[in-house]
Amino acid sequence: MMEAFGFLLQGLATAMDPMLLLYALLGVTLGTMVGVLPGIGPALTVALLLPVTYGLDPAGSLIMFAGIYYGGMYGGSTTSILLNTPGESASIVTAIEGNKMALAGRGGPALATAAIGSFVAGLLATLALAFIAPSVVKLALIFGPREYFALMMLAFVTVSAAFGDSAMKGLTSLFIGLALALVGIDGLTGQTRLAFGVPQLLDGIEVTTLAVAMFAVGEALFVAARIEGADAKVHAIKGAVRMTATDWARSWKAWLRGTAIGFPIGAMPAGGADIASFLSYGAEKRLTKYPQEFGHGAIEGVAGPEAANNAAAAGTLVPLLTLGLPTTATAAIMLAGFQQFGLQPGPLLFVTAPTLVWGLIASLLIANVMLLVLNLPLIRIWIKLLMIPRHWLYAGILLFATLGTIGVNPSPIELVQLTIFGLMGYGMRLLNYPIAPVVVGLILGPMAEQQLRRALSIAQGDWTTLVSTPLSAGLLTVAALALIIPMLMRARGRGAVLSQIAADED
Amino acid sequence: MSGNSPFTKERRPNGAAFAIALGLAALGALLIWQGVVIPDKGGYAGIGSGAAPKAVGGVLIVLALGHLWTGVKSTALPHPHQNWAAIGWVLLGLLLQLFLLKPLGFTIASALLFACTARAMGYKKLHIALPVGLVLAFVVYGVFDGLLKLNLPAGFIEHLIYRG
Numbered sequence: 001m002m003e004a005f006g007f008l009l010q011g012l013a014t015a016m017d018p019m020l021l022l023y024a025l026l027g028v029t030l031g032t033m034v035g036v037l038p039g040i041g042p043a044l045t046v047a048l049l050l051p052v053t054y055g056l057d058p059a060g061s062l063i064m065f066a067g068i069y070y071g072g073m074y075g076g077s078t079t080s081i082l083l084n085t086p087g088e089s090a091s092i093v094t095a096i097e098g099n100k101m102a103l104a105g106r107g108g109p110a111l112a113t114a115a116i117g118s119f120v121a122g123l124l125a126t127l128a129l130a131f132i133a134p135s136v137v138k139l140a141l142i143f144g145p146r147e148y149f150a151l152m153m154l155a156f157v158t159v160s161a162a163f164g165d166s167a168m169k170g171l172t173s174l175f176i177g178l179a180l181a182l183v184g185i186d187g188l189t190g191q192t193r194l195a196f197g198v199p200q201l202l203d204g205i206e207v208t209t210l211a212v213a214m215f216a217v218g219e220a221l222f223v224a225a226r227i228e229g230a231d232a233k234v235h236a237i238k239g240a241v242r243m244t245a246t247d248w249a250r251s252w253k254a255w256l257r258g259t260a261i262g263f264p265i266g267a268m269p270a271g272g273a274d275i276a277s278f279l280s281y282g283a284e285k286r287l288t289k290y291p292q293e294f295g296h297g298a299i300e301g302v303a304g305p306e307a308a309n310n311a312a313a314a315g316t317l318v319p320l321l322t323l324g325l326p327t328t329a330t331a332a333i334m335l336a337g338f339q340q341f342g343l344q345p346g347p348l349l350f351v352t353a354p355t356l357v358w359g360l361i362a363s364l365l366i367a368n369v370m371l372l373v374l375n376l377p378l379i380r381i382w383i384k385l386l387m388i389p390r391h392w393l394y395a396g397i398l399l400f401a402t403l404g405t406i407g408v409n410p411s412p413i414e415l416v417q418l419t420i421f422g423l424m425g426y427g428m429r430l431l432n433y434p435i436a437p438v439v440v441g442l443i444l445g446p447m448a449e450q451q452l453r454r455a456l457s458i459a460q461g462d463w464t465t466l467v468s469t470p471l472s473a474g475l476l477t478v479a480a481l482a483l484i485i486p487m488l489m490r491a492r493g494r495g496a497v498l499s500q501i502a503a504d505e506d
Numbered sequence: 507m508s509g510n511s512p513f514t515k516e517r518r519p520n521g522a523a524f525a526i527a528l529g530l531a532a533l534g535a536l537l538i539w540q541g542v543v544i545p546d547k548g549g550y551a552g553i554g555s556g557a558a559p560k561a562v563g564g565v566l567i568v569l570a571l572g573h574l575w576t577g578v579k580s581t582a583l584p585h586p587h588q589n590w591a592a593i594g595w596v597l598l599g600l601l602l603q604l605f606l607l608k609p610l611g612f613t614i615a616s617a618l619l620f621a622c623t624a625r626a627m628g629y630k631k632l633h634i635a636l637p638v639g640l641v642l643a644f645v646v647y648g649v650f651d652g653l654l655k656l657n658l659p660a661g662f663i664e665h666l667i668y669r670g
Contacts, residue, residue, distance in 0.1 A: 052650065052654055055655050168569065168572050168576070171569060172569050175569060178562045179537055179563075189555045191544055191545065191554075191555035192544075193540065193555060193559060194537070194540050217600070220623065223627070224592035224593060224595070224596055224623075225588045225589050225592055225593050226587070226588065226589065227589055390627050390628075391627035392638075394624075395621070395623040396620070398599070398620070398623045399616050399642065399643060399646065402600070402616065403646060403650065407650060407657070410657065412607075415603070415607070419601070419604070456553050
């Protein structure tokens with residue numbers, strides 16, 4: 001406990017470096033921007049920026065990426081409330097009550113409770129991250145290949161099959177990702193697989209190319225294909241962006257509950273921020289003293305989910321930093337960001353690069369304060385972004401999407417991949433297949449394969465090694481239950497609740 | 507516009523499920539075939555380089571069967587009308603950029619992509635979209651190639667102005 005505090009203070013000293021502050025500011029500004037803009041989320045933005053940051057400072061770039069993740073969670077609420085179009089998937093529930101509040105002329109308090117709730121949750125969850133991380137690192141040191149393998153199986157199941165409207169669709173997405181992950185040179189034997197003599201495929205399929213294609217190109221195609229009629233209407237904010245005493249009284253408990261729900265969900269491989277926000281909405285609906293207001297603009301229904309999605313975003317960093325295990329698409333791309341600088345997140349990173357890790361965690365606290373300023377007094381500037389016509393917005397998104405790919409590797413092969421995966425992303429959106437499992441499968445697939453083969457080598461080919469410790473057996477059991485129970489629920493017609501909590505991109 | 511073909515209105519039931527089943531089966535078969543043909547010394551418990559492709563391929567085949575089953579059992583949900591012309595415009599933009607990137611440079615190729623995407627989103631004034639795209643792509647080139655040292659393909663515009 002005390003050692004974490006000391007590390008955090010050192011981290012704060014690191015994070016106060018003017019350059020790093022600038023990176024954090026850049027990150028949270030970009031994050032808020034993409035959060036506000038419908039159609040682009042944090043996963044896509046980090047993917048677009050990865051190639052751009054090759055030549056920059058690793059610590060600064062990673063701080064910027066984390067700032068984008070946090071900022072995206074803040075900004076998403078604005079679009080949900082004012083436009084009824086969630087800016088990113090974790091803000092879908094915010095739209096339910098938030099937009100009703102805006103319609104009733106209470107857009108100001110809705111935006112305020114979302115921003116302050118995000119701040120409270122972000123602050124508490126980042127502190128929780130700082131205090132939990134050292135213990136998880138100690139635990140992780142006893143992890144062997146079989147435990148890592150079991151943990152990855154759990155992550156696979158929760159990302160793909162546990163939520164959403166069909167386990168088969170989620171698993172299909174996951175296995176497409178796992179199939180793509182096999183392309184290139186096998187890390188253990190050096191054997192080339194599925195490259196078919198194309199030299200550009202020897203390094204495998206780039207995570208950034210896949211993510212940019214599926215999120216940017218796929219989304220652009222999807223939006224273009226259903227263009228009919230005019231853009232949605234933005235509700236003007238009437239009155240000030242502040243809350244009355246009653247609003248405060250009704251919000252603060254919802255913030256704390258949202259944080260308590262969101263952080264563990266993010267921290268355990270149990271799904272991303274969108275799932276946390278749905279569960280928080282459900283909890284608020286059950287506990288409220290004003291049930292008649294739900295569905296007509298209850299402030300708790302904005303406060304809880306917005307706190308939950310920020311807390312979950314911070315929670316996601318626990319497995320990412322301590323175990324090197326990404327559990328959401330954004331985390332998967334951030335992992336690619338670490339690897340780009342030759343850093344491997346995991347217990348060792350806390351030993352080999354403590355300044356960087358603690359600087360990153362501490363800068364998130366600072367980023368939170370910046371975000372509060374960006375999202376309360378300056379909210380009207382962001383709303384102007386919603387006035388950008390859709391055709392300029394998407395034309396710009398595609399230009400930047402191809403820029404990233406061309407910048408890393410200006411070979412036609414990459415651009416062909418971008419187009420093919422873009423079409424695949426469009427088809428998957430059209431037919432309701434989740435996108436995130438493809439990206440997570442691509443990045444976790446090779447790691448899971450290596451851990452399995454290592455575990456079997458250590459045990460000299462004895463498969464029972466996978467369940468020979470209570471930890472690995474327990475994790476595999478939980479993974480199996482997370483696969484089977486939702487299937488039974490759907491079979492018995494109780495699947496509606498699961499398809500609501502569909503994990504999407506963030 | 508070609509987007510109004512009757513095909514999109516009266517979609518044959520389950521067409522999508524069967525098509526996906528076919529695609530998954532093909533991908534699965536490809537993986538299993540590759541898993542079998544690559545040199546594999548086996549490793550412990552037969553888990554070498556070829557094992558993962560075979561396993562993933564096997565699951566893909568099972569998923570293909572699952573899709574076949576869904577295709578037989580259920581009727582497909584009616585699709586929202588899809589504007590195929592718009593998709594064509596985005597793809598045209600991507601292809602133009604792909605083929606013109608080397609000969610004409612980043613600025614012109616990307617401006618064409620920009621204009622085509624704007625057209626796909628319903629903005630029909632190409633004489634405005636193209637110059638806007640040119641200016642944006644030109645500025646982007648300057649910032650990313652000049653300041654951030656990203657290596658973007660240069661054409662005559664870039665040579666003329668940035669290196670001339």
